[in-house]
Amino acid sequence: MIAQRKDDHVRLAVEQQQQHDGRNQFDEVSFVHHALAGLDRTDVSLTTAFGGISWQVPLYINAMTGGSERTGAINRDLAVAAHETGVPIASGSMSAYFKDPDCADTFSVLRKENPDGFVIANVNATTSVDNALRAVDLIQADALQIHVNTVQETVMPEGDRSFSSWVPQIERIAAGAGVPVIVKEVGFGLSRETVRLLAGLGVRVADLGGRGGTDFARIENGRRELADYAYLTGWGQSTAACLLDAQDAPIPVLASGGVRQPLDVARALALGASGVGVSGTFLRTLLDGGVAALIAQISTWLDQLAALLTVLGARTPAALRHSDLLIHGELRDFCADRGIDIRSLARRSGSLDVPHETTGNTR
Numbered sequence: 001m002i003a004q005r006k007d008d009h010v011r012l013a014v015e016q017q018q019q020h021d022g023r024n025q026f027d028e029v030s031f032v033h034h035a036l037a038g039l040d041r042t043d044v045s046l047t048t049a050f051g052g053i054s055w056q057v058p059l060y061i062n063a064m065t066g067g068s069e070r071t072g073a074i075n076r077d078l079a080v081a082a083h084e085t086g087v088p089i090a091s092g093s094m095s096a097y098f099k100d101p102d103c104a105d106t107f108s109v110l111r112k113e114n115p116d117g118f119v120i121a122n123v124n125a126t127t128s129v130d131n132a133l134r135a136v137d138l139i140q141a142d143a144l145q146i147h148v149n150t151v152q153e154t155v156m157p158e159g160d161r162s163f164s165s166w167v168p169q170i171e172r173i174a175a176g177a178g179v180p181v182i183v184k185e186v187g188f189g190l191s192r193e194t195v196r197l198l199a200g201l202g203v204r205v206a207d208l209g210g211r212g213g214t215d216f217a218r219i220e221n222g223r224r225e226l227a228d229y230a231y232l233t234g235w236g237q238s239t240a241a242c243l244l245d246a247q248d249a250p251i252p253v254l255a256s257g258g259v260r261q262p263l264d265v266a267r268a269l270a271l272g273a274s275g276v277g278v279s280g281t282f283l284r285t286l287l288d289g290g291v292a293a294l295i296a297q298i299s300t301w302l303d304q305l306a307a308l309l310t311v312l313g314a315r316t317p318a319a320l321r322h323s324d325l326l327i328h329g330e331l332r333d334f335c336a337d338r339g340i341d342i343r344s345l346a347r348r349s350g351s352l353d354v355p356h357e358t359t360g361n362t363r
């Protein structure tokens, strides 16, 4: 049952990628261009550090799969790509392993092919602490993701219908996992209120997992006989909206959901993300062009991300948080309604300038 669902998810996610019109709310975020802000490329480093975690690059392959023969082969290729490019990688949900230990290899391949990489285990919010520890142990994980996905479960024909145990269970897992815990949405977004709640539960990092890419309401609706939840397509907050909403978050945030190219990575970092996760875009590349195509794509993204930081005058991903950003369209309305100050975002680099008169006056 789980193996079939995993194969369905891959098929429907790739179909969705092929049908996507290519637009999302990252298009409503632009950088103010400063023509003389540029640095030397050699001055730029892509390293990022957050919540006790350090990565060489602020880009990661986010949770997708495992649990069936086909998805085990996909995990092998994703792990090879992570190893070759140095990006961290998250496993798909490891529930299948708890139900059927025979599928362990479809997950442990993530560590086998990527012995020194940063690997993240993935469980749901009803997992016992013992099983969370088994998941971490199986792939020698450096961190653990707990996915929260009430909308997906609701539309999924065989999904959960009870969610009230999730908050106390997340707290138990965060206390007992032995590695940093990241809570992630799967494409509907974490609100600022949710991020604050998670911080109080001992969760180290929040992956905002917003709308704009893979839509699991649509995927699960495609698995329903009557397809009668079509009206939930597009539910939730976009990733850009989540980042704006979480400007004053008490824990570091990661961004994922609808990341299409290196400019989206730069936009997300400028909006406060410590790292940026990609699933659907990379899955499509892998299935269309094979592992060599995925390695080439990730390498190009990292190269172009460094190029963008060079143009924008940011020595590190964190320095992008001082770049001037313009917010347009519906995203602007969202900010107005949620009380988010976008005027200061548009002029924040000025606070770094040494005023010209000051230099003159002290002579």
Ligand SMILES: Cc1cc2nc3c(=O)[nH]c(=O)nc-3n(C[C@H](O)[C@H](O)[C@H](O)COP(=O)(O)O)c2cc1C
Binding pocket: 009, 010, 013, 062, 063, 064, 065, 091, 092, 093, 122, 145, 146, 147, 184, 185, 186, 187, 209, 212, 213, 214, 256, 257, 258, 259, 277, 278, 279, 280, 281, 283
């Ligand atoms: C085929 C597929 C399977 C997925 N399975 C999982 C999963 O098991 N656990 C999880 O936390 N997220 C899962 N996701 C969600 C992704 O991690 C991510 O949150 C979501 O796809 C939005 O990112 P994207 O727009 O880059 O695809 C899956 C995504 C895809 C495409």
